[in-house]
Amino acid sequence: MNVRNLKSVLVAIALVAIVALPGCKKHAAGNPFPASGEVAGWQKSDDTRVFEAKNLWQYVDGDSEQYIQAGVVTTSTTSYKYQGQLEAVVDVHTMRDADGARKILENGQTSDAKSVSIGDAGVAYAQSVAFRKGPYLVRIVAYQSTPDGQRALMALAHGVEAKL
Amino acid sequence: MTSRREFLKEAATGAVVLSAQARLGLAAAVNHPAESGKSRVVVARDPALHDSTGQLDDKRVLALLDRAIASYTGRDHSVEAWKQILRGVGPDKVIGLKTNGLGGKGISTHAALVLAITERLQQAGVKPGNIVIWDRNARDLVACGLTINTDPSRVRCFGSDVSGFEDNQESYGSARIRLSKILTRECAMVIGVPILKDHEMAGVTFAMKNMYGVVDRPQDLHAGGCNPCVADLNCIPVVRDKVRFTIGDAMTSVYDGGPSFHPERLWQPNALIVGEDRVAIDHTAWQMIERKRAEVGIKTLEAAGRPPRYIATAADATHNLGTNDPQKIHLLEV
Numbered sequence: 164m165n166v167r168n169l170k171s172v173l174v175a176i177a178l179v180a181i182v183a184l185p186g187c188k189k190h191a192a193g194n195p196f197p198a199s200g201e202v203a204g205w206q207k208s209d210d211t212r213v214f215e216a217k218n219l220w221q222y223v224d225g226d227s228e229q230y231i232q233a234g235v236v237t238t239s240t241t242s243y244k245y246q247g248q249l250e251a252v253v254d255v256h257t258m259r260d261a262d263g264a265r266k267i268l269e270n271g272q273t274s275d276a277k278s279v280s281i282g283d284a285g286v287a288y289a290q291s292v293a294f295r296k297g298p299y300l301v302r303i304v305a306y307q308s309t310p311d312g313q314r315a316l317m318a319l320a321h322g323v324e325a326k327l
Numbered sequence: 328m329t330s331r332r333e334f335l336k337e338a339a340t341g342a343v344v345l346s347a348q349a350r351l352g353l354a355a356a357v358n359h360p361a362e363s364g365k366s367r368v369v370v371a372r373d374p375a376l377h378d379s380t381g382q383l384d385d386k387r388v389l390a391l392l393d394r395a396i397a398s399y400t401g402r403d404h405s406v407e408a409w410k411q412i413l414r415g416v417g418p419d420k421v422i423g424l425k426t427n428g429l430g431g432k433g434i435s436t437h438a439a440l441v442l443a444i445t446e447r448l449q450q451a452g453v454k455p456g457n458i459v460i461w462d463r464n465a466r467d468l469v470a471c472g473l474t475i476n477t478d479p480s481r482v483r484c485f486g487s488d489v490s491g492f493e494d495n496q497e498s499y500g501s502a503r504i505r506l507s508k509i510l511t512r513e514c515a516m517v518i519g520v521p522i523l524k525d526h527e528m529a530g531v532t533f534a535m536k537n538m539y540g541v542v543d544r545p546q547d548l549h550a551g552g553c554n555p556c557v558a559d560l561n562c563i564p565v566v567r568d569k570v571r572f573t574i575g576d577a578m579t580s581v582y583d584g585g586p587s588f589h590p591e592r593l594w595q596p597n598a599l600i601v602g603e604d605r606v607a608i609d610h611t612a613w614q615m616i617e618r619k620r621a622e623v624g625i626k627t628l629e630a631a632g633r634p635p636r637y638i639a640t641a642a643d644a645t646h647n648l649g650t651n652d653p654q655k656i657h658l659l660e661v
Contacts, residue, residue: 220545220546220549223586223587224429224430224539224545224586225526225527225528225529225532225549225553225585225586226527226585226586226587227546228527228528228549229527250432252431252432252588271584273583273591273592273625275591276591288590288591289590289591290590290591291589291590291591304433304588304589304590305590306432306433306588306590307381308381308590
């Protein structure tokens with residue numbers, strides 16, 4: 164390949180990158196997970212795993228279909244511990260658009276859900292919090308029930324929201 | 328409270344003595360003659376299985392297992408009962424316990440039940456290394472509270488991520504899959520140890536749906552509410568022949584929003600569902616979920632658009648995996 168051809172190839176690669184990168188950024192949550200200690204009392208206790216839509220079944224089996232139908236692009240997940248006791252898993256679903264996040268949040272609600280002020284809309288139960296912000300749908304679930312569990316989950320949820 | 332380690336040590340030496348209540352339960356449980364021509368399904372319950380903090384009592388789990396197996400076999404001596412469960416399997420053959428840890432830590436087969444089964448298998452003469460606890464991968468097994476081990480001198484516990492899958496594709500009807508080598512090469516007999524869950528697509532996941540965890544690409548089997556794929560998969564000869572018994576974990580369950588963990592829809596049936604007829608077991612489990620859904624005032628699975636149609640398919644003349652006809656199920660609730 165001569166120098167002229169090489170220059171052409173490099174220019175083409177640069178153009179593709181300029182066009183493609185903003186598109187990727189639009190749907191990538193980056194790192195939505197607060198580091199250990201960034202939210203008081205919460206320690207990150209597991210690696211972050213990221214699933215593309217086509218592989219989401221590996222994580223949530225039959226639940227994957229409703230996310231795919233709503234336009235999930237990727238799902239990132241990790242775990243935390245609060246003061247060494249309360250364990251929680253955080254899922255951040257990056258949808259194609261805000262409508263997809265709204266669909267999932269609304270479909271998953273039951274009558275005992277309590278509305279909470281976070282992101283564009285959010286709901287909380289005794290052991291879980293879910294909210295949406297733009298194309299992101301976040302679900303935080305605790306494995307145990309503790310007296311201050313819901314307050315701690317909300318603090319973690321706000322920590323995640325700040326990263327989106 | 329006895330720690331899990333202490334409990335297992337006691338159980339391994341046969342020192343776990345059933346409480347008076349459990350012994351009375353056993354006596355009552357075995358006093359149920361089998362109705363000929365019917366599929367026997369045992370639902371054994373213990374309302375005190377969870378303590379006030381929601382923790383499982385390991386000793387009560389073992390007692391509940393004993394009651395379920397005694398009732399199913401009609402034998403109150405656990406070694407004899409287990410030998411009956413294992414009949415036809417040679418002494419040096421491998422017994423697999425297929426768990427389900429896909430839902431994560433909050434809604435997976437409980438380790439207390441799995442370990443109780445392994446103790447009773449050993450007391451019935453199965454060598455520790457001839458017991459394999461398995462699932463899709465290490466993460467699923469750890470979610471159950473189990474520890475990975477491939478040392479053949481002890482009970483083994485590892486996933487298909489270690490064993491790999493067969494190169495050759497098996498097929499039956501709509502199911503075209505590659506099977507885990509743990510099923511095809513290791514195990515002479517498999518006891519399914521699923522956990523009862525509502526399922527967003529299939530309606531219910533329990534005995535037959537648990538077999539999705541033995542194939543390489545389960546995502547290919549979810550179309551049409553997993554019907555007829557669940558039935559087809561269970562008709563593949565090695566699945567039909569080797570998976571001969573189910574000890575279903577209905578100690579904790581999700582009645583809606585499954586198969587993922589939804590603590591707000593969690594409930595504790597505190598039950599084991601036991602038997603050989605996988606269709607009758609799934610039918611019984613489905614009814615249990617429907618009763619709970621009615622109790623909390625939500626739609627039936629039919630009204631929600633996801634009845635577990637694969638159960639009827641599995642019972643049809645083509646598949647003939649068992650019966651979903653209540654008149655042909657001898658249901659024992661103990």
